[in-house]
Amino acid sequence: GESVGLHLPTLSVQEGDNSIINCAYSNSASDYFIWYKQESGKGPQFIIDIRSNMDKRQGQRVTVLLNKTVKHLSLQIAATQPGDSAVYFCAETSRGGTSYGKLTFGQGTILTVHP
Amino acid sequence: KAGVTQTPRYLIKTRGQQVTLSCSPISGHRSVSWYQQTPGQGLQFLFEYFSETQRNKGNFPGRFSGRQFSNSRSEMNVSTLELGDSALYLCASNLEVPSTDTQYFGPGTRLTVL
Numbered sequence: 001g002e003s004v005g006l007h008l009p010t011l012s013v014q015e016g017d018n019s020i021i022n023c024a025y026s027n028s029a030s031d032y033f034i035w036y037k038q039e040s041g042k043g044p045q046f047i048i049d050i051r052s053n054m055d056k057r058q059g060q061r062v063t064v065l066l067n068k069t070v071k072h073l074s075l076q077i078a079a080t081q082p083g084d085s086a087v088y089f090c091a092e093t094s095r096g097g098t099s100y101g102k103l104t105f106g107q108g109t110i111l112t113v114h115p
Numbered sequence: 116k117a118g119v120t121q122t123p124r125y126l127i128k129t130r131g132q133q134v135t136l137s138c139s140p141i142s143g144h145r146s147v148s149w150y151q152q153t154p155g156q157g158l159q160f161l162f163e164y165f166s167e168t169q170r171n172k173g174n175f176p177g178r179f180s181g182r183q184f185s186n187s188r189s190e191m192n193v194s195t196l197e198l199g200d201s202a203l204y205l206c207a208s209n210l211e212v213p214s215t216d217t218q219y220f221g222p223g224t225r226l227t228v229l
Contacts, residue, residue: 034217036220042223043207043222043223044205045220046218046220089158101146101148101163101171101209101211101218102160102163102171102173103148103150103160103207105150105157105158105159106157107157108157108158
């Protein structure tokens with residue numbers, strides 16, 4: 001039969017705008033979260049991480065917000081540039097227990113930045 | 116410091132064959148994880164090795180196996196290939212100290228099964 005691919009959410013912005021990419025996670029036991037950027041033909045590239053004892057963390061042009069009450073994660077990119085165009089994935093894991101080294105990924109969001 | 120390297124980068128096989136993929140982690144990293152990425156299923160965890168021991172395994176059939184060597188390099192093997200095994204296979208390494216659990220990914224091996 002015909003395979004059905006994932007329909008990734010898309011976000012299209014103008015260069016210079018701020019971008020917000022959202023992610024809902026499923027495991028309430030997850031205590032460590034990572035955002036990755038994947039460009040065509042490449043492996044996922046680490047952007048920023050956050051632990052469950054925090055609700056906000058800032059990096060260079062990026063901010064991650066964590067809302068454990070509703071199990072929601074967001075990535076904010078300031079002054080988005082054409083080089084930010086890629087697929088963005090959130091990933092979750094639980095340090096300890098039986099989940100060593102296992103990241104569970106979201107489906108991804110395609111970000112397109114127009115010059 | 117060199118990143119995670121994977122070989123080969125591209126591979127074409129036919130159904131029923133077997134394949135071995137290789138991963139060299141970042142120097143000093145002892146944990147290696149493998150993931151399969153397909154358009155239909157996204158990124159899915161295969162297995163993870165630490166100090167030559169498989170520590171965690173995803174929900175994949177027994178045709179998928181792996182191992183880790185004393186120098187932390189890892190290989191994964193897929194036997195009796197099926198068309199659905201066509202995917203990008205990603206390896207990630209982790210320093211695994213209390214301050215960070217970040218996994219750093221290699222460029223992947225693109226496997227096509229004909």
